Amino acid sequence: MYQQVYLNGEYQAAEQACVPVMDRGFMFGDGVYEVIPVYAGRPFRLQQHMQRLQNSLDAIGINNPLSQSDWEHIFSTLFAHNCDTPDAYIYLQVTRGVMQRREHNYNADLIPTVLVMCHSHHYALTDSKTAGIKAITVEDNRWADCYIKSINLLPNVLRKQQAMNQEATEAILIREGYAVEGSASNLFIVKDDVIRTPPKSRYMLGGITRDLIIELCHDNKVVMGEKEISEDELHDADEIWMTSSTKEIMPVTELNQHKVGRGVPGPKWNQVQKIFQAYKQKLQ
Numbered sequence: 083m084y085q086q087v088y089l090n091g092e093y094q095a096a097e098q099a100c101v102p103v104m105d106r107g108f109m110f111g112d113g114v115y116e117v118i119p120v121y122a123g124r125p126f127r128l129q130q131h132m133q134r135l136q137n138s139l140d141a142i143g144i145n146n147p148l149s150q151s152d153w154e155h156i157f158s159t160l161f162a163h164n165c166d167t168p169d170a171y172i173y174l175q176v177t178r179g180v181m182q183r184r185e186h187n188y189n190a191d192l193i194p195t196v197l198v199m200c201h202s203h204h205y206a207l208t209d210s211k212t213a214g215i216k217a218i219t220v221e222d223n224r225w226a227d228c229y230i231k232s233i234n235l236l237p238n239v240l241r242k243q244q245a246m247n248q249e250a251t252e253a254i255l256i257r258e259g260y261a262v263e264g265s266a267s268n269l270f271i272v273k274d275d276v277i278r279t280p281p282k283s284r285y286m287l288g289g290i291t292r293d294l295i296i297e298l299c300h301d302n303k304v305v306m307g308e309k310e311i312s313e314d315e316l317h318d319a320d321e322i323w324m325t326s327s328t329k330e331i332m333p334v335t336e337l338n339q340h341k342v343g344r345g346v347p348g349p350k351w352n353q354v355q356k357i358f359q360a361y362k363q364k365l366q
């Protein structure tokens with residue numbers, strides 16, 4: 083089965099799908115994207131992901147090129163063609179389109195480029211024996227509009243690679259003494275049985291997984307709060323978790339080569355992981 087992608091109205095083999103060199107996404111990273119998990123063939127938290135897409139498009143002044151039903155039709159067509167597993171993820175990208183000459187400024191009438199892909203994905207069924215990643219702290223050198231899910235990811239790419247080069251999996255970004263999020267994930271800590279995550283701000287991508295965890299904690303009467311996390315508090319945490327659509331809830335068991343808590347996933351992670359997995363199951 084060859085991998086099929088959707089590009090500007092056509093379904094094509096991934097290797098053959100081409101974007102012109104004058105596409106502003108290619109030239110300037112002028113576009114936005116979304117990643118949507120698919121569980122048992124169904125996009126998860128679809129409405130929230132599409133709302134975030136709309137917010138990102140609005141923030142950079144691109145009209146949403148497709149209707150909700152068009153998007154959904156593309157997702158289900160690609161899933162049916164590409165995926166032989168029940169779980170997958172959808173990647174979609176909208177750029178401002180193709181310009182005639184390379185100029186920073188743009189005409190409002192450009193036709194956005196739309197790319198959608200869907201790949202099979204095995205969500206790590208982690209338990210306390212198998213879970214646990216290493217993370218490092220690095221300075222957050224991104225721009226000031228990180229709430230936009232921009233395809234311009236160079237600082238994130240370099241920070242993630244820096245982590246990998248140090249045999250860690252994720253880089254936790256520190257801005258002016260406060261831990262904001264990971265290079266591709268949001269941040270939670272646990273201290274004295276209380277879960278905490280930084281409040282949303284323009285310096286952070288508001289994760290759909292993050293929002294769901296907050297919602298599930300409230301629904302299940304698990305104590306949690308949204309409050310800034312200083313670098314010192316991060317190092318002093320009993321537990322650290324990183325969350326994202328493709329990674330779900332990852333416990334960090336080593337930070338800058340020091341154990342987090344006892345160096346194994348903690349009891350709060352176990353509790354919230356169970357609640358999260360049960361919620362997923364319920365929807366299937």
Ligand SMILES: Cc1ncc(COP(=O)(O)O)c(C=O)c1O
Nearest residue numbers: 266267268287289290291326327
């Ligand atoms: C910088 C950043 N923060 C947070 C997240 C988590 O967002 P979500 O839970 O919606 O996948 C991501 C996901 O890619 C990300 O790139």
